Amino acid sequence: FRAMADGKLLPLIVFSIVFAGVLTTMGRRGESVSQLVLGLNDALMKFVMLLMKVAPLGIFCLVAAQFGQVMGDEAFTEKLGSLAWYMAAVIGGLAVHFFVTLPAILFLFTRRNPYRFIVQMSEAVLTAFSTASSSATLPVSLECAERRAGVSRRSVEFVLPLGATINMDGTALYEAVAAMFIAQGLGIHLGPVEQATIVVTATLAAIGAAGIPQAGLVTMVIVLSAVGLPLGAIGLLFTVDVVLDRFRTAVNVFGDAVGAAVVEKAFRTIGVGRAD
Ligand code: ASP
Numbered sequence: 001f002r003a004m005a006d007g008k009l010l011p012l013i014v015f016s017i018v019f020a021g022v023l024t025t026m027g028r029r030g031e032s033v034s035q036l037v038l039g040l041n042d043a044l045m046k047f048v049m050l051l052m053k054v055a056p057l058g059i060f061c062l063v064a065a066q067f068g069q070v071m072g073d074e075a076f077t078e079k080l081g082s083l084a085w086y087m088a089a090v091i092g093g094l095a096v097h098f099f100v101t102l103p104a105i106l107f108l109f110t111r112r113n114p115y116r117f118i119v120q121m122s123e124a125v126l127t128a129f130s131t132a133s134s135s136a137t138l139p140v141s142l143e144c145a146e147r148r149a150g151v152s153r154r155s156v157e158f159v160l161p162l163g164a165t166i167n168m169d170g171t172a173l174y175e176a177v178a179a180m181f182i183a184q185g186l187g188i189h190l191g192p193v194e195q196a197t198i199v200v201t202a203t204l205a206a207i208g209a210a211g212i213p214q215a216g217l218v219t220m221v222i223v224l225s226a227v228g229l230p231l232g233a234i235g236l237l238f239t240v241d242v243v244l245d246r247f248r249t250a251v252n253v254f255g256d257a258v259g260a261a262v263v264e265k266a267f268r269t270i271g272v273g274r275a276d
Contacts, residue, residue, distance in 0.1 A: 058235075126250075129246045129250045135164050144257070163256030167207075168206040170248030175202040175216060205220065
C-alpha cells in the first residue's frame with residue numbers, strides 16, 4: 001500500500017504477479033477475489049476512458065507550454081527536429097525487429113521461409129496498423145495464422161490470445177527509445193545501470209499494457225518513474241503517438257504470430273498430442 005501511495009510501480013508489479021499466481025492455486029476460494037479484481041479493473045478502465053475525454057485539452061496545454069518555452073526562433077525548429085529524430089529512431093528500430101530479428105527467430109526455430117510468412121500474415125499486420133489495437137486484430141490474426149500460414153490450431157489458439165495482451169515487443173522497444181529520448185532531451189545522463197533498468201521496466205510495462213490504442217503511452221509512466229525522469233515529458237510524445245502506435249502494434253501482432261509458429265514447433269518436438 002505504501003508503494004501504491006508513493007507511486008512506486010515496480011514493487012506493485014512484482015506483488016501483483018505473485019499475488020495473482022497464488023490466487024490461481026486456491027481454486028474456488030480464490031474466485032471471489034479474482035472477480036473483485038476483474039470488476040475493479042473494468043471500473044477503472046471506464047474511469048480512464050472518462051478522463052481521456054478531457055485529455056485533448058490537457059495535452060494541448062502541455063505541448064503548447066513546451067513549445068512556448070522555447071520561444072520560436074531556432075529552438076522551435078530544433079524541438080521539431082528532435083521529435084522527427086525520435087520518430088525515425090522508433091520506426092527504424094521497429095523495422096529492424098520486424099525484418100531482421102523476428103524473421104531470424106522464425107527461421108532458426110522453425111526453418112520456415114520468414115518472408116513468405118510475412119506475406120501470409122500481411123492482412124493481420126495491416127489490420128493492426130490501421131486499428132492500432134492487438135485485441136481488435138485478434139480475429140484476423142487467428143484466421144491468417146491458421147488458414148494462410150498453416151500454423152496448427154492448437155498453437156494458434158494457445159499463443160495468439162495470450163500474445164495479444166502480454167507479448168508486445170514493439171511496445172517494449174518503443175518505450176525504451178522514448179525514455180532515452182526524454183533523458184537526452186533534458187540533458188540527463190543515464191549510466192549502464194539506468195539503461196538496464198529501462199530495458200527491464202520497458203519489458204514489464206509492455207506486458208502490462210492492454211492491446212488497445214495508445215496503452216503503451218500510459219504504461220510509460222512505469223519506465224520513467226523507475227529511472228526518475230519527469231512524467232510531464234509524456235505530453236510531447238503524445239503529439240506523435242497516433243502514428244507510432246500503428247507501427248508498434250503491427251510489430252506486436254507479427255511477434256505473436258512468430259511466437260505461435262515457434263510454439264507449434266516446440267509442441268511437435270516434445271510430442272504434445274497431435275499438432276491439430
Ligand atoms: N496499441 C498497442 C497494441 O494494441 C499497445 C500500445 O499502445 O503499445 O498492441
